[in-house]
Structure formats: structure tokens, C-alpha cells
Amino acid sequence: MKYPNQTDDVYGIKAVGSKKKTFVLWREVVMAYAAPAIMAGIGGLVTADRGLQIAALTTIGGASALMALMIGLLLHSRVGHLRWVIGAPHLVVVGVFAMAGSSFGLYAAWVTSVVVEIMIPSNHLVWVNRVWIDFPLSGFIASTIVTWRWRVAVTTNFSSKRRR
Structure with a gap:
């Protein structure tokens, strides 16, 4: 006798062999923060770059999580239902x-x-120079991964509904 898994409906977790994949935004945001923060943190440890270690937890991880949240919300809105x-x-x-x-x-x-320059005009902070690389790169990577995973989930769910 096969017993149904009670967590399937509560957490959106599917069995290993299940064809239906779900897109859960909070998991994507957590992974968008953790993955680049861990990798950049390791890079900072290996190269002994204290600035990279701090940026891993702040500008790199934070920008990735924020971008994943924004793209995920955008895809869940009407934009995700557009035909193209x-x-x-x-x-x-x-x-x-x-x-x-x-x-x-x-x-x-x-x-x-611009905002930091207005608030602190004479002091040029080191981390402000990092945002020119951290923010666009984090935005590119996070939006690529979130969109890819969302599209796979939508395509899988759409094709499984068609078969019924």
C-alpha cells in the first residue's frame, strides 16, 4: 500500500520521480542570496581579500536576493502570463x-x-566602487537563474495540464 506524502500540498515539495515541478519564490530568493555569497566568500578567503569577504555578504548576496525577488514577483504578475x-x-x-x-x-x-556622493561628498568609500561590478553582475546571474527555473516550471506544468 502506498501512503501519500502529507508535505506535498503544504510545502509544494514533489516526489523525486514527479514530472510536475513547482516554482517557489522564497526558495529562489534564499538561494539567490546564499549561492553567490558563499562563492564570493570562498573567493575572498582564498585570495585573502577582506573587501570581497564583506561584499559577499552585503552587495553581492543582497543585490542577488533583491533581483531574484523582483524578477520572481514580475514573473508571477501579469508579465508572466503574456503570450511572448x-x-x-x-x-x-x-x-x-x-x-x-x-x-x-x-x-x-x-x-x-549618486546618493552616497550627495550624502558624503568628500569621502570616497571603497564599497561604492564595487557596486559598479557587483550590482549588474548579480542582477544578470540572479535574473538568468530565476527566469530559467520559472520557465522550466511553467513549461512543465503547462505541458502536464495539456495531456489531461
């Missing part, structure tokens, strides 16, 4: 959102630099 987003080839959709994430990261870096 669902019907276009997988790489096209991911590429468009990756460029949008990178562009937003570049814009966020510009706003951050």
Missing part, C-alpha cells in the same frame, strides 16, 4: 530577462553612487 513570455523560445525569454536584470543592476549602481 510563455510562447517564445526558452533562451530568448531568459536572455531578455537577463539583460533587463543587468540593466537594472547598472541603474541601481548609478543611483547608489
Whole structure:
């Protein structure tokens, strides 16, 4: 006798052999923070770069998590239901959102630099120079991964509903 798993409905967890994949935004945001923060932190430890170690937990991880949240919310909204987003080839959709994430990261870096320059005009902080690389790169990577995983989940769910 096979017993149903009680956590399937509560947490959106599916069995290993299950064809249906779910997209859970909070898991994506947590992983978008943790993965680049851990990797950059390891890089900072290996190279003994204290600035990279601090940036791993702040600008790199934080920007990635924020971008993953924004892209995830955007995809859950009406944008995710547009015909071109669902019907276009997988790489096209991911590429468009990756460029949008990178562009937003570049814009966020510009706003951050301007605001810090206005608030602290004479002091040039080291971390402000890092945001020009950290924000666009974090935006590009986070939006690429979140869009890819969202698109796989949507395509899988859409195709499984069609078969019924």
C-alpha cells in the first residue's frame, strides 16, 4: 500500500520521480542570496581579500536576493502570463530577462553612487566602487537563474495540464 506524502500540498515539495515541478519564490530568493555569497566568500578567503569577504555578504548576496525577488514577483504578475513570455523560445525569454536584470543592476549602481556622493561628498568609500561590478553582475546571474527555473516550471506544468 502506498501512503501519500502529507508535505506535498503544504510545502509544494514533489516526489523525486514527479514530472510536475513547482516554482517557489522564497526558495529562489534564499538561494539567490546564499549561492553567490558563499562563492564570493570562498573567493575572498582564498585570495585573502577582506573587501570581497564583506561584499559577499552585503552587495553581492543582497543585490542577488533583491533581483531574484523582483524578477520572481514580475514573473508571477501579469508579465508572466503574456503570450511572448510563455510562447517564445526558452533562451530568448531568459536572455531578455537577463539583460533587463543587468540593466537594472547598472541603474541601481548609478543611483547608489549618486546618493552616497550627495550624502558624503568628500569621502570616497571603497564599497561604492564595487557596486559598479557587483550590482549588474548579480542582477544578470540572479535574473538568468530565476527566469530559467520559472520557465522550466511553467513549461512543465503547462505541458502536464495539456495531456489531461
